[in-house]
Amino acid sequence: MNAEAEVLAAAARLVDDFAHHRTDAYFAAFSPEATFVFPTTDRRLESRAEYEEL
Numbered sequence: 001m002n003a004e005a006e007v008l009a010a011a012a013r014l015v016d017d018f019a020h021h022r023t024d025a026y027f028a029a030f031s032p033e034a035t036f037v038f039p040t041t042d043r044r045l046e047s048r049a050e051y052e053e054l
Contacts, residue, residue, distance in 0.1 A: 027052055 001009070010029070017026040027048060036045040045051045 023052075 014026065014029050017023075017029070030048045030051070032048045034048050034051075036048075036051045038045075041054070045054065
């Protein structure tokens with residue numbers, strides 16, 4: 001599988017986990033040190049744990 005296909009497959013799994021409320025699998029896809037920015041929040045979330053709390 002080429003890199004593009006791998007990225008597309010990973011993105012499809014992520015969206016599917018989110019859509020089906022598989023929160024453990026969804027959040028496991030992100031590094032604990034990842035940061036997140038959403039248009040609906042007033043600040044950058046500094047970790048996966050902060051995102052999970054939100």
